Amino acid sequence: MKMSGGPASFNIKIILLILGIAIAGGTLFFTHDLVQRLQERERQIAELYAKSLEYIADPNVNSFDITFIFENIVKRIDFPLILTDADDNVIFQGFDVGVRNLEIDTSLTEDELQEFLREKVEELKKQHAPIEVTFDGTTVWRKIYYGDSELVRSLILFPYLQISFAIFFVLIAYFSFSYMKKTEQSNIWVGMAKETAHQLGTPISSLMGWTEMLRLYHENPDKVIDTADEIENDLSRLNKVTQRFSKIGSKPELKEENLFELLTRIVNYFNRRLPSSAQNLKMIIDGPEDLTVKINSELFEWVIENLVKNALDAIEYKHGEIKFHYYNEGNFVHLEVSDNGKGIEYKRRKDIFRPGYSTKRRGWGLGLSLTKRIVENYHHGKIFVKESVIGRGTTFKILLKK
Known part of the structure; x- marks a missing residue:
């Protein structure tokens, strides 16, 4: 009886591995594409914010336009943003437009706050190139440094977290399956041993009985012939048992x-x-x-x-x-x-x-x-x-x- 997994079992494992890699790759690709689209959207909002600042710089702009820009653009920014001058010095403007979506300790002194914001500017530089706000179309007047929103950061981590959980559960399933398979194989071996003993036991017991009959009736030819016929039947039975077991595991x-x-x-x-x-x-x-x-x-x-x-x-x-x-x-x-x-x-x-x-x-x-x-x-x-x-x-x- 064939107990090992053999090539078929190996092929199944290879197929499962390839399928797992394909699913992981597909998840990463889909999430990466989604993150890129969200990052592009956030960049467009930051660029719109830059255009708004250029517009505000025009002395002919009235206060209503500035309020409209604040209510419809600035307030909707949901990602970290810092506004600096051309030399990367942080600028605090009215309407809370210079610094957005940063957790700032209110107990910091002015110097400590400036140092904190300079460090944040350096962090944001590593995430995205700044958007430059020009004055009269040529001179760099302001720079906008921005980072990824909480949603984007979560999406970046999500596939790795998902794959980690998947690997964890796959490992649990694999070890559980392996344990169940070993237990099942053990049961099969024990069962086969007992089945063999059972299959052989009946004709062997009969043969022992017929042997005793031969001793008792050795002087009675008719009894001897009948007993010989029964012995032949049990020997045929033994042969049939061996034939059965020889066919298990082969075609x-x-x-x-x-x-x-x-x-x-x-x-x-x-x-x-x-x-x-x-x-x-x-x-x-x-x-x-x-x-x-x-x-x-x-x-x-x-x-x-x-x-x-x-x-x-x-x-x-x-x-x-x-x-x-x-x-x-x-x-x-x-x-x-x-x-x-x-x-x-x-x-x-x-x-x-x-x-x-x-x-x-x-x-x-x-x-x-x-x-x-x-x-x-x-x-x-x-x-x-x-x-x-x-x-x-x-x-x-x-x-x-x-």
Whole structure:
């Protein structure tokens, strides 16, 4: 049984890595584009402010125009801004237009305030080139230093924060997935070991019994012949077990098999081995006797045996019934295995096919998981719980391609 991820697992990791890089790159590109557009908008506002100052410098401008400019331009500036003269000395003008959106400690002295603002000018120089305000079109009269608004600064940091959180959660998901995968693989190995012991245990126990029979009846030729036939049956059973395990992990050969004959063999096998308390148990085959399906008989018998064992664990032998109903419809052969047992809770229907899951106290939770693998991976079919009612029974459905 193949347990390693192999090339397919490696390819999935590469695809996920490429996808993650693409998402991160797309996020950075989109945010960078948005930041650039916002920065351009803020620069346009700063330039408009510069034009307004040039306009205000005209001695013919009345006070109403100045008030209009303050109310509609200056007040709407939401980014740090400092107005200086041509030599970078900070200018305090009326209407609070010289310094905008800076957190200033009101307890600072005038000298300390000037020093604080000079440091801020140096910081703003590193962010953007100043916008020059000219007088008479040639002489630099003022300079406007401005920085990014709080929104722009947040947007610059946002993708890195987003990617950091994404990496954090991806790492948690990766380690959780790895842990779950290791646990599942461990359950599979333990289950396979127990399944092997179980599969081999029954015929080996029978062989030990037949050996004792040979000792007791060695002088009775008829008994010896009957015992030899039973030994041959159990040896065939052992050979079938080895064939089954040898096909797990490799591509099995599929051949046309008569479904009625296969089900009949399995029913006869269980009827011979049921305890005396199960004499009233009925196993019914309902379907056309000539219907064939492309399967691997050794593996598919294992599927049916696991479903029968699952049904036997769920029913009361005195009134128990297991029914095999199959028919041909569309592109599939439909096979339903029903019992009148305890039923399965709705919330547990998906779990029953998970490796390691078992409702039995000493179960190893591999039978139905192996059944699903054989049907879906090796026969390219489908198996699921068609119906289950607590106290009334369960129906498993298998779909096999023609």
